[in-house]
Amino acid sequence: MEPSLINLPKHLDERGNLSFIEEDSHLPFEIQRIYWIYDVPGGEVRGGHAFKKNEELIVALSGSFDVVLHDGEKEYIFHLNRSYNGVYIPKMIWRSLKNFSTNSLALVAASEKFDEGDYIRNFEQFKG
Numbered sequence: 001m002e003p004s005l006i007n008l009p010k011h012l013d014e015r016g017n018l019s020f021i022e023e024d025s026h027l028p029f030e031i032q033r034i035y036w037i038y039d040v041p042g043g044e045v046r047g048g049h050a051f052k053k054n055e056e057l058i059v060a061l062s063g064s065f066d067v068v069l070h071d072g073e074k075e076y077i078f079h080l081n082r083s084y085n086g087v088y089i090p091k092m093i094w095r096s097l098k099n100f101s102t103n104s105l106a107l108v109a110a111s112e113k114f115d116e117g118d119y120i121r122n123f124e125q126f127k128g
């Protein structure tokens with residue numbers, strides 16, 4: 001599968017909007033872990049690695065940032081600035097998150113529990 005932008009459901013309401021994720025409807029994996037990235041200082045870059053097995057969905061719950069992906073041949077750039085969009089990242093995709101706006105909040109749903117052994121942190125090794 002390729003990295004892709006997933007349009008999540010949105011219920012627009014004068015009281016405020018609501019979006020949600022359901023495993024079988026919106027994701028091609030079962031969620032084993034949720035984590036979030038916040039208080040990112042201006043100019044900082046997160047990521048800089050790939051996962052051997054882990055798949056993820058990244059949502060900009062607040063603010064905006066870029067998800068820059070590489071499959072070894074091709075680069076993909078997704079600008080996230082809506083709470084109802086997510087980027088699906090299959091396994092074995094190099095990723096970086098950059099250009100965070102002030103007060104950005106990145107929510108990540110992951111297919112695997114945290115395992116340092118699942119990381120590939122060297123781009124040359126990743127490209128093989």
Ligand code: TYD
Nearest residue numbers: 033034035037045046047048049113114115
């Ligand atoms: P890392 O994945 O390198 O952050 P990012 O990809 O966003 O730059 O993780 C940073 C640190 O947090 C690292 O020491 C591992 C730890 N960590 C956990 O303990 N559990 C987790 O679920 C995640 C994502 C990271």
